[in-house]
Each structure stands twice: as C-alpha cells, then as structure tokens.
Amino acid sequence: MRFRKLLSVCCGAAFCIAVFSLYVMLDRVQYVRQVDNQPDHLPKGQLSELQEKLSQLEHLLEENHQMMNRLRDSVRVLSGEESQVNQLAMVTALKGSWSWRQVNGSWMLPLDFRTLEAGPILTEADCHFASRMQHGNADIQMADMFNKLPFDNPDGGVWKQGFDIHYNNDDWNKQLLQIFVVPHSHNDPGWLKTFDAYYQDQTRHILDGMAKKMSEDSRHTFVWAEVSFLAKWWNDTDNEKREIFKKLIKSGQLEIVTGGWVMTDEANSHYTAMLDQLIEGHQWLHRNLGIRPQSAWAIDPFGHTSTMAYLLHGSGLNHMLIQRVHYAIKKRFSANRSLEFLWRQSWDDEGKTDILCHMMPFYSYDVPHTCGPDPKVCCQFDFKRLPGGRVSCPWRVPPQPITVDNVQSRAQLLLDQYRKKSKLFRTPVLLVPLGDDFRYDTLQEWDQQFGNYQRIFDYINTHPELHARVQFGTLSQYFAAMTKVAGWGDGPTPRSGHFPVVSGDFFTYADRDDHYWSGFYTSRPFFKYLDRVLETRLRSAEILFGLTLAHASHMGFSFELAKEDFSRLVQARQNLALFQHHDGLTGTGKDPVVNDYGSRLHNAILDANGVIGNAAQFLMLQNRRAFDKSALFLNVDEIRTSHDSLSTQNIIKLSSSLSPVVIFNPLALSRSCTVRVRVNLFNVHVTSADKRAVPAQIVPLWFNKTTISTKEFEVYFLVHLPPLGFALFELVEAQMPRLTVPSQLAILQGRSLSSFEPFRMVEPPLEGTDLKIAVAHMKLRFSATSGLLQGVQVKGWASEMNLRIDFAWYGTRSSRDKSGAYLFLPDGEPKPYVIDKAPVIRVTEGPLFSEVKTLLPHVTHSVRVYNLPGVEGLSLEISNIVDIRKEHNRELVMRTTSDLDNKGIFFTDLNGFQMQRRKLWKKLPLQANFYPFPTMAFLQDSHTRLSLLSSQALGIGSLKNGQLEVVLDRRLMQDDNRGLGQGVKDNRITPNHFRLLIEQRGLQARERVSDPYLAYPSPLGHITSDSLNHPPIVLISTMSSQASLSLRPSVHLLSRHLPCDIHLVNIRTLQSLTDNGPGDDVGLILHRKGIDCSLTPQQLHNNCSSTEGKVMLEGLFNGLNVRSVKPTLLSLLSAHEHKDERSRSSSTDVILPPMHIRAFTLNIK
C-alpha cells in the first residue's frame, strides 16, 4: 500500500516536472529570442548566436537533470514521511511563474540557487586561541572588582567619594615630591555650541593666546588634544603664528596629547571610526608638525574602553590618562595605590598590549578636583575665579591673588593638597592638571593662572625644607619623570612590576550616588544609526577610490577625478571623525548642535556615494580608458532628502530594453544575499550579466496600513557576489518572467485587500491559532493577536525554542533627579507595552524571504527570515521603525526572551572589537546594569547561544535570565544636570536593524562553561555581523540601456577571498606630503578576529577558511602588483621614522596574531 502510494506520487511528480521543464525550455528559448531580437544586441555572427543558444539549451538540460535529482531526493525524504505524502503539492503554477513549496509548506529556491560551494576549513590552530583558558594574567580583573565592591557610597569627608588622606611631614625627606602642573583647556568640538561657533567664540582665541603668551616665558607649558580645532586654526592663522607654534612644540613647552581628531566617545563608537579619527589626527600632525603623539589624554569621555587602550598602544603611544570612572572604583584604586596601572587586553596572555595608564582619582577634571582631595581648597587655586570675574567658587571661599604677603600660607595650603594627593600613587611624582572647559580664552586668564602659580612655585622651589619641586609641565614630561623614578629608565619598557596589571573596561560610569550614565548609550538614536551608515559607506568609498587610482596608474594614466574625489573623501573622513566626539555620537549636544552634526553626516554620505559612483563606473567600464567625467551614469541607489529623513530608493522605469543594476559587495568574502530595487512594473525579469534568469520576489509598497501601490513595487533578487567585487544585473519588462514570483500576502486585523495584481491574498489563520512562516533553515511562530514572535523551530532541532520578542516602557522618577541625555534614572521595572486595539499585521511570503510585520502605534516591527543558502538563511532579521515623538518621559525597549539559563551572565561588545563579559549585579540599581551595545550581545547556557547583532549603537541589559533588553529610543522632557541644560525632545522617526542568531554549543564549549571572562563569536557570528554592517551597495544607471553594454559583467577586485577570520578594515589613500591631493601609497588595515569554533552550525557554505593569520598580499589585488609593503603603526605612521626606507620589505606575506589589528602602507600599481 505504502509503496504503491509512493510510486503514484513519484509518477505524478515526474509528469509535473516533465511538463514544467518543457514549458521552461520553451519559455527560455522564447526569451533568448526576444532579447536577441532587440536591435541593441544584434551585431553578432550567426555562429555565435547558435553557440549561445546551444549553451542555453545545455544549461536547461542541466537544470532538468538537477530537477530529477531533486525529485529523487524528495521521494527519499517522503518515504519516511508517508503521512505527509498528500501534501506533495510541489509545483504550483502561480500566474504562470515559478513557485516551489516544500513538504512542510516552506518556500524553496530552484536547485541551482539553493546550494553554495561547501564549507569551512578552519584549522585546528585557528580554533585553539579561543579555547584556551587564558584571560590576560591580570592582577585586577574589573569583573572581579565589581564582584567584591560593596558600592555602599559612604560619606568620605572633604573628598566626598573617597577617604581622609594622612601623611607625615618627613615622608619626603629622602626623596623630594616632584610636582608637574599641566595647564590644559578642554575644547569640545560641539556641545552647547556647534564646532564652528565654539571655534569662532573661544577656541581660536585660546590658540592665538597660546602662541602669544607661551613664547613670553619658556617655563610655561600646555597640552592640547583636539586636532580638529587645531587644523581649522592652522588654516586660518598666519605663518608667523604657525612658526611660533612649531617652536613651542619643538621646545617641549607645548605637547599634543592623544592627537585624535576629537576626544572620542568610547562607549558607542565602533573601533573602525575610533581608529579613523585617530589616523586623521595623527596624519595631520605628521604632515604639518612632523610629530607623533606619545601620551593620551581622555578627561571627559563617559566611561572608558580597553579598545581605546589597544588602539593607542598600536599607534605608538606609551602612556594614557583616563578620568570618568565609577567613583567606587576610583576609591578602591586609590586605596590600593593602583591608579597607575598597566592596562592589558583580556585576551592577551603575554602582556604585549600593555599600556601605562593613569586614572585621575577625583570627581572631575576641573581645578577644584585636580589639585588634591578637598575641592574647597583647590578651587582657591583656580585664578580665573578671582573675585570680580565671571566664575566663582561654589564652596564660597574665593581665590586670592598671590602676593609677597600671602605666598607662604597659600603655598603651604596648596602643597598640603599636593602631598595628600600624592599618597594615592606609588611614586613621589605628582600630576596636577590645571584647566577646564574652554579655558585660557582671554589673555588675562593666561596671566592670572601662570602668574599666580609661578609665584607659588618660586616660593616652594626656594624653600628646601618643603622637600618639593614644582613646575609647569606636559603630560609626557610627567610620565617621563614618574617612570624614571619607578625604575623604568628612559624607554617605555612596561616590565618593572612596579605597577599592577588591569584587565577589563570601565563601564558603566557613575559620577555620584546612583547616577549611572547609561542613558547616552541610546540618546538620539537616529544619529547613532546614521553614523554607521556613513561608516560603511565611507569604507567602501575609500577602498574603491584607492583601487581605482591603482588600476588607472597600472594602465599608465591618472584617474581624472583623483583630486576632486580625494577632497570629498577627506571631507567625509573629517565629518565622521568629528561625530565620534564625546558629545556627538553620544547624543548629548544641544538641538542645533545635533542638527549641525546631522547635516555633516548627511553631506559625508553624499560625498561617499559620489566617490563610490565614480569609482564603480571606472572599474566597471569595459574600456576604462574611455572613462569620461562628463558622462557619468552610475549612481548609488539611495535618496536621502535631509539629514534626518529615512532613506528611500529611485523608481526604475522598466521597459523592453535592459536596465542595468550594479551591485558592490564591500566584504572581502563572497556572499549570497538579496538586494532590493524599486520598479514601476511587477512583471520584471532579472538576469545576471551572463543572461541567466535570477530568482526574484515582488513585494508591494504600502500607501498606508492596508493599501498598496499599483504603480510601484519592490523587487528583491538573489545575488551571488564576489569578494570585494561588482556584479552586473539587468532588469527588463517581460510578459511572464519565469523566476519572478509575486509575494503571497495576508493581512490580520485590518481591512482585507481585495486581490491586488499580482499578489495572491491568502486567508489569515483562524482565530486562536498562531501565525507561522517557514524557510529552509527554520520555522517561526507568531501570535496572531500581537503579531510578535513566540517560538523558533530550527531545522534539525528536537523541539521548538521558546523565543519571544516584546516591547516595554520605562518611565522616569518623580523625584528631583530624572533621566536626561546622559543619565538613565528609571521609575522601576519596565511596564509592558499595552495597546487598546490589536495591531494590523502583514504577512509576506515568497521564495526569497518571508516576513511578519506588525504595525504597533510606536514601532513598525518586522521579523524576516531568508530562504537562502549560507549565512543569510541562518538568522532572523529584525527591523524596527520607531516613533515616540508624542510621548512624555518615556523610553521604549525591545526584549528578546528565551528559556536559556544564562545565570545572569551575558556578553556585550566593546566597540565591535571584542566581547566583554557582563553580569547582572543585583546589588546595583537597574540602570547600572545597562551597557553599550555597538554591534553584538549574546547570552548562553550549556547548549545554546543566542546572539543579538546590531548595525547601530544602543544601550542593552539582561535583567532576567534568558532575556536581552535593548533601549530603542528615549524621550525626556528635562535636563539631568550635567551641563547640557535641556532634555531630549528632538526625537526622529528612527530605523534600526538587528539579526538574531541561534547557535548550538558543541561539547567542547559546554566543558568551558565556567570560563569566567572571555568569549568569542563564532565564525558565523562574525560573518553575520559583518554582513549586517556592510550591506551590498546598489548602483543604478541614469542612462538608457546603452549603458550596460559598456559595462563588464563583473569585477573581482580581489583574486581570492580573505580568510574568514580576517576583516579588511580599510584601504585608505594617504594624502600627498606636497599638496592636498592623494599620495602614492595606501594604508591597508586588517583585523584578525578571535573565533569560537565550537558552535554549530559550522557549515557556513561561505568559503569560510582560515590560514593561521597569514595573508599573502602578492597577487591579492586582481590585475595589480603590490610593489612594496611596509608595516606601520595603526595610525599608518612609521614606528621608526628614520628607518623608513629600510623597513620596506620585499616580502608581501603578512601574519596577524588572533585578535590583533595590523596596518601597512602599500604601494600598489
């Protein structure tokens, strides 16, 4: 009985296939004829025409063969699933096009689109790194310190958050107390005023004053951090001042600290942008002043990341200083005299990443909190606050001008503070910063500070019984003296054992009480989103520009737009760099400042798009010599009408002639994914450049909740893209496009659509039953009432995983202290998101993807799964469009809830560079348990890892087992008393995109469940994150079909993909040393990631292979020669300037240790 049934099914199916194949052949032959009949395609010999048809037929036969194979497979599957035999409605002709449904009801691609080249070859050695039980051998693990500290916040006396400090007068009898007072001015490149307004009103006066006043007395010193302001001043000022400035640098009176374009935010920023702004600053300093900074100075970022320590160390800095650290941690570090430590990466066993770090002990970087523990005393030594001035001391004891009469008592009072402060450190060398925001903007202030201090110094230095020597100094002068006393000698050799080794990070920052700065992880999320759009776009522009120049030069000419496009790149770099500032990306500027940043980001995206379009056109041309800047026609298909609008796409007007669409893959791995374009017709036939039909899915555009456009459609089509390469596709109007399938739609809780061409409307599920969508790798279940995810059945798993998504609200406190741009001060646990009426839910199903979209009043929320082979098909895509503009003191969160027993442990990324372990600390308030989330967070139990990947920075927490909670947007009506002076009320309609990845942990991983500090993403986790962050770029033609004739079918910029654990961070063209144009060399930056191989699915079908960190650069760039490779610092500067030429190596193989970033300058032609 069973066999007969099976046989009849087989025969039936075989018949269907045969009929279908015949139809397909006819259709294809017809199509080939149609295309060939077009006049554009004619001038070919008859022979070649016949050859082409023959090869088409051969291909069809091959397809047919594959179909038969598939049928055989299906029968095999079915023989074990007799009960489902009746569901074998495999081939359904839907409006004459192709459509496949599997036995389980899920959609299916044609066979030759369903598999990719098989899988990963990860060497054992590459997997070894993550499976070690190492964690940096640090003396202090920040995670342990959090565990131990009581966070009880007792009153510490004059040093409120600390303790009384005692000393004996004879403590310095044997060795003098050596004090370096370091004058500085903190210049925010945008906060209460825009960058330009600050420059005009204050900063240029500060720099002018510096040039004037400091040359008057060689004892006077200063440190300067923000190169963005310096570069602007440099352009504006005269040669005389530039020369004075250079002299001050040369004499050591003036030091450029950090040398970044800005003092970057360290929480929300991605390491690539952090590095970009550092490169921009260091390159500027190198070109204009011939210097490379030695010490870093970060007095204002709201919490500190070990990623910054890594980047600084890699850029050749020897020392760094940080300030905004949780007061309880400062207190513990002070008590243990650990404020100076070697900061080591958690994953570094050997200490090769160590950098000497100084943590400032007190509340702030202003004068009252830097001379010693008592702000009431220290404030009296801020001589800008002398009576009669605009600022005064809140402790109500004003400074006194220093005179012969009072100098003794004033000196003793100040020295007492210095001595107390020095008791917190291990050496008798003391650092005392002297400055504040936008200080020294009048000549008078230079005189007030330097004059009064000099009188005190002169007194102390001429009284040996005080056993102190005090002077103005720079940061590096301090470090040099301090390390010398510590026994380090002159060189930076962090091996003395004099300082403790610390691993971990300094989030989440609290400056007092329960005032945790976790609000800014999400504040102004629209611009956090836009920042990352620019990041990926600029990266593509950089890489394409660099390789375009190299290809042109290889052919013996120069690219026509080299200068023009390079200056657009530089503009874009500087705009992105500016936004990394700790009041930019953080969302803590005033409204007009936010708009100023927004339009800079917007302009930068337009600039990057322009550079991409030009480079794409050059690279794609059959005849690159024919490149003509007056006949450009390829453009990035993106419309952004203003700096805060959502992006949209052009409508491609289809006709019987071909519309070319060029896709660029910015990843150095090949990929298969869908791309989307908008068209004016649904009967669109998509072909790849070799004229093969490509599967496509038509999706409606919605006018409103339940009405669709009949004139415009979205078409998604499947693309296989080469690593770092272009592929050409063509769209044409066709009567019955064989592989184009209109989506199947269902609407719940809304007026049902009458069947709209060409979509098939299906009945929503019956009341009380769940909504289901399925693709090859998984099946999703949603509530038909709320439209929200309830469960996921992963292919091959025994049971459905309980995985729910919901939304919730936080309010703010009713007390005086309320949430604002910086602070998150919630009124307790989040309240469920409740709405009066069940939402409209739209279900879209098709062969490429299926999606459930829920139209909640504040979020358009969609969960989509792709029916694609490889990486794309293995995770859920979650997109939200958030709008809370009508709310009052509310914050919206999205939660993913599972049954995972993660025991309060979860992991969040630091700047997309590394994963940091987090724990739910019940002893801390709720807001302390939120962390930055620039790219990735995961939690795991012994069997499963659940990762949430993001393409923008937001705040995240895990307040319950199995749960991750992301803050999507915040609307706060008041200031939170951190100087901004306003709430956050300029909310925008904000998009965000996530991927949710479910992986099984292998046996090896389960054994390691107790590893307390470290975790690494799987190769799949990394690749999914990179795919999310670097989507393919679609370029369309503004010219007729003639255009595509002149284009190549594809361009492979790389001859091979990179190993899948190596990310191509950038190829960045260096500026010429002689003019503003591009120079001859490019900077190449590579990052080798740490990978955890013990998670499944390991089969990525993505050519994932590893090479133990070895990258052969020779022959890597198709059609180009790598003429020299020179290892550099991460800032692309030479580590040893004088060895410049000798270090140019003839070997073009480079090796990266796991987790490391390496940079090189290349000469490619």
Ligand SMILES: [Zn+2]
């Ligand atoms: Zn600042």
